[in-house]
Amino acid sequence: MILNQDKFKEFEFIFSPKSIAVVGASTKQVKAGTMYVHALLSGGYRGKVYPVTSSGGQVLGLTAYSRVSDIPGDVEFVIVSVPAQAVLEVLDDCAIKGVKIVQLFTAGFLELGDEGGRRLEQQVVAIARRGGFRVIGPNCLGISHPALGTPLGPSLLIAEPGAVGIISQSGGHATKLISQGIARGIGFSKAVSLGNACDLDIADFLEYLAADLETRVIGAYIEGVTDGRRWLKVASETARLKPLVIWKGGSTAGGAKAAGSHTGALASADAIWTAAIKQAGAVRVDNGDEWADVLLGFQHLSRYSGGGVAIIAGLTDGGGGDSVLAADSFLGAGLPVPDFGKETLAGLGKLLPRAGSILSNPLDVSQAGGRLELQEKAFRLALADPAIELILIIAYVDEIFTFLPKGTLESLIDLWTGLKVEQPKPVVMVLPPGLSEPERLKAQLQLSRAGIPVFPSLPRAAQSLAKIGRYYKGL
């Protein structure tokens, strides 16, 4: 897929503007507009920031202008946060100034479900066409480009720069994905919350992210699209280039109704979406946790074709129950948990006693009694087995603190990251949440930085890896 130069240029203005005006930045109250200005300054954005407010004066130490057209320098990007009835006047003024992009935080358009909202949104588009600028929104948080220091929306939320690009019709879902990303080590290239998407729509952003070199994986939360045919074409082309993970909101009648009130999205039957996502070769998820899981997995696994998984449990205490759950979870998700070969079994037999162990796959190493050198040998034996494409290790941070000597968590993290670095097969971890959450979150980030995705449960790891395996296998 080739993005033409004009379009690419347009997206330069969207994600890397040299100047941003914020209309609706009150000098008196902490309104969303003021918060947008604060967020740009705090995020480290290094372009020009111009607050615009009818009263003029100063906003957070910056000179405020009463209209966009009063701003002396160039203005490429305008964030609009004024009541809906004041939007058209602002847009007329943006046209006079010759801005490139307008991002409409303002709500009260198509999503109201009445004639007034629908007409107002049509007028927005008409002014944009005449004025030669493009519109993001309305009813949206807008764009974020972490490497440039632009946070998502009027909050201070800014992701770590990384390889995951996201397009979301819900500002809330985008916000929560970025929050999960901060906790779990997902880095983001670009993000956009585009709300009603009256002008620039999901297909436009998909096209761009498909061509964007910073972006290796794409996540999209979709409530509805207006041009289904174009969407399917772009999604298919995108999914051939990089993993595309789609969460379709409104899969039930009530969900579709809520989506209509949320972004004015028109309901299509869920069966149509199921077929379209499959035809596009994209990966479907159904909620925010799964969206984060699969994006995290793709971030770290540049290949995994759904082959044999070695599972190791019992690092801190009895791993028998987890071995059963792991087998049920992975086999239930359609991933193979093959028997170990003779050499592997012979090696394990020398390492661990029979009583209290399960010397097969899933492997219960509890009889290593927390001795890391034995655990490490077991991991390496499993990894060396030719039937194994990926190793999954489950450990409990609470129990590491309870049962094993001080400093063991750090030693284990070294051991696990060592495994990842020294051989080519992917290493995946499950660290279930517990009472030692600050320590678990820290471990999770350290592992993610070393290329090891961490999931909170065996079933969630299994479901995500199965989807990732099917994607790469389908290529």
Added chain:
Amino acid sequence: MILNQDKFKEFEFIFSPKSIAVVGASTKQVKAGTMYVHALLSGGYRGKVYPVTSSGGQVLGLTAYSRVSDIPGDVEFVIVSVPAQAVLEVLDDCAIKGVKIVQLFTAGFLELGDEGGRRLEQQVVAIARRGGFRVIGPNCLGISHPALGTPLGPSLLIAEPGAVGIISQSGGHATKLISQGIARGIGFSKAVSLGNACDLDIADFLEYLAADLETRVIGAYIEGVTDGRRWLKVASETARLKPLVIWKGGSTAGGAKAAGSHTGALASADAIWTAAIKQAGAVRVDNGDEWADVLLGFQHLSRYSGGGVAIIAGLTDGGGGDSVLAADSFLGAGLPVPDFGKETLAGLGKLLPRAGSILSNPLDVSQAGGRLELQEKAFRLALADPAIELILIIAYVDEIFTFLPKGTLESLIDLWTGLKVEQPKPVVMVLPPGLSEPERLKAQLQLSRAGIPVFPSLPRAAQSLAKIGRYYKGL
């Protein structure tokens, strides 16, 4: 179901013994036996504790005896933690002493899958019959009675006393459920990890917990049963008296194989278990997170017949996306999310502006802008609606800290618990995990103490409430 007096007496020895001997409590090394002694003393158990070790001497300040039969006083309960080949001799000695119950921590029996292990286990049962005592295990952590101060297994893990009784063929799964319970406010009446269950089996403990007045809800993790007919009869009778939540491990071929190596459980086809659990009127779950979710729900909801759910999102910022997800999750799980009545809608219309709100069910209160008095009015309007049986509120602790003034979390907790106390409809919360985990865990416990179950995601809340609703509806 009536438990005869002899059986009840037997279970008094199991869960409330006046004296416990621990065989295999080394004076030199920190072995499991020593840890059992330590755990009993730390847990606050007030009966007699007798360490038994071949060398005699002292263990943790207590006189150690070289044999159970050397102990001067009565011994009701014996924990055995010696190598498998030494077990029979210990049991012969227990018979001489006239003990009532032997709990075999020792592994290396039926689960080895060979003739030696099978025979050894048969010999254990034969000695117990001759000696007039009952056996828990082998290959198990054994019993815990939190109100009496007996922890689960040789760790210091002790639950809050409460109403949930559990029976588990996996010590690991029981341990993790109790850990989750500590974090989420699940209280436990009695717990047993029974491993291979060579003598006292799942049906025996089910019968007891069904009759036990401390226990209002029962959870069971099962890998296999030997007498399927009796199990089904007891499970059916139990589920008529109190909610019975069953996690069947080994639902796949590989899981069943792992279960065989774990507790010697024999594989039955999963379809048979599915039918049996349904016929018994029990509730089925498939993993530890769901087990905890459903048990927590039953702990707090003494009735919920699967009726109309009011869902409220957007307490901290835009709740549109969550409204869509909530509708998809609840409707997808088969629970109704009914339209609000005219009065409710009229009240909400006066409370919140149209732009940026979703004034239907699910309700997005983001335009209350964090003003708690408006949120509270919205909650009360939803609760008063005659179509509503239960209210579910989703909030993000991270965002409460980010967007709302200091002290807001405490005020919100007061508000939510107030709702619960002042009217009869159940209040359920979703508090997704994030970066402020210590604060979120604290809030979760406070809410649980006030009778509000807290789930980590909308889909998990929906799945659990649907199961709970079906159970009560089926009565």
